[in-house]
Amino acid sequence: MSQEVITAPAADAGPRWRLERVSKPSLAAQILVPAFSIVAALVAGGVIMLLAGENPVEVYRAMAKGAFGSSYNLSETIVKMIPLLLAGLGVAVAFRMRLWNIGAEGQFYFGAIFATFVALYMLPDAPSIVLIPAMVVAGMLGGGLWGGIPGVLRGLWGVNETITTLMLNYVAILFSEWLVHGPWKNPVGFGFPGTKTFPEAAWLPTWGTTRVHLGLVFGLVAAAILFVVLRRTRWGYEISVAGESERVARYAGMATSRNIIIVLVLSGALAGLAGMSEVSGVGHQLQRSLSPGYGYTAIIVAWLGRLNPLGIIVVSFLLAGLLVGGDQLQISLGLPAAIAPMLQGTILFFLLGADILTRYRLVRVQPEVRA
């Protein structure tokens, strides 16, 4: 290992470039850099498709048409935007405190399970005005509980929340599969794994003839509330400080353990609300493979939206388009829908890589003349 011994600074002669930290990135950089990274990621994704023998231009055209091409397709994109928006907001709250909740998928399922319980077994005869609020509360409780378990473990004992939240995803999905194959199975479901259809009073109202449902309003309201809470309240400030440095927060007398638990419960509750909206607004039953990975896509939504609730609204719409477009590829070109998650990963890579351009700037430094 002799080559590791003292490597002299190579660029002692002539001017050299150095990266210097920028304290506050400019607004232009904050918008242009992500936009540029998405374009670059689509180009890179296109190269992968070329190597796999596809025509990327054709693929992208089919995706764009599938996602935004007609008012019907556009409404389907909004239907898929709803769970991404709500779960994305949940992930963002946790990420702001540097709590890596990657369990939105499981929290989504638990929200759906709790809401289903209310609709089918607790208040099946209640009118809409009672039933839907009860389902909202139940969904948030279910998700909050599923986020709260890792929250308590992390807050009290310092157990790594990344792994616990992820492991609980598998547990939640298996639990919901057990319900729809076993005790909650529809007796007249022709063997298709799912519960009975909810009473109509448990259906979220939809917009005109589309499938766009009230969940969109839940998402937009939640985004607005979070925007204010995170920017304007003392508590919002506390969790950003704790995100920067847990130690600083602790020295400043902030209740970090308690905040950790609250944030993970809130984060789970938002994902749970997404699950409730999905069963109540779209499927009207709990069924197998309820989510095509919304909870994981929500992570990208949150990061791409810079953990800012308003940014998340925009990004959830775009990524929903990517999902719907990906599904359409299966129908129009017979390609696997897995192109969508592949592109999501690529976009995230480029965004992460380009981030250095907003946080640092290149400066030219003259070599110091050493005596």
Next chain:
Amino acid sequence: MSDVFTIGFLTAVLAAGVASGAAILYAALGEVLAERAGVLNLGVEGMMLMGALGGFAVCVWTESAWIGVLGACVVGGLMALIHAVLTISLRANQVVSGLALTLFGTGLSAYLGASLVGRPAPDSFTKLAIPVLSDIPRVGTILFKQDALVYLAYIVVPALWWWVYRTRPGLNLRSVGENPATADAMGLDVNRIRYRYVILGGAFAGLGGAVISLATNPGWTENMTAGRGWIAVALVIFGTWNPARAAAGALLFGAIEAAQFRMQAINVPISSFFLNMTPYIFTIVVLIIATRQTRRMRIGQPAALGVPYVREER
């Protein structure tokens, strides 16, 4: 029910556990190396999936399982290279970059592997009984009637332990993860060492994937690692960043997985959905115990884990 916990059952479970634990083991060893160098890589699941696919595809193409393993290592290493560039050179957030790697690997492997689903493997690793040793009662069945990739692990685990704790490069590796500024002052090229071990870690994760697609379940199906990459990440904490302890943990998990399959096979009156939950719940329980233990014993994670090293900002 009465024949569940007999010696014969336990022996069979442990033997199957060693075989299926090997996949998690290699992935965990790779993550130990990366984290020892100070780089957290949560992309293990994605690297394993790409390794499983790469290994199987190369095997289909060359009709050699060994060349397949090599392919899996290369693919895993290339995946890790993405993470290295993003987190070491471009100073991106390690958690998010690792998550992106998992999402990317899951999607890309499903996309590229669609045409290989259901293809039979032209070659795979089969059980080879080691003469004499395999005749030892119980122990022989558990340890010495395995496939070549398991035997390879018997060499790799002590070798890595020795490398990390008893050699100069191993000391350099640990110092880069504990105190990069001092390592730098001592003349070590921190980022180069980090690149090296992150890529090596990816190659190990790819190898872990190949254990699944070429030995335990020869073939390719979408998402065939089923969370084992994440279990490997948890095992690194359980193993306190020590290759030997990580190996013990991998054996435990392999045994749990094997016990769960056996119990399903003999129709234990517990729903298979609940049996399938056990490895995940067990991971959480183990993590809780390990966290409390590491806190009490004050053997924490490498001090610089997750922090990019920038000389000007030290």
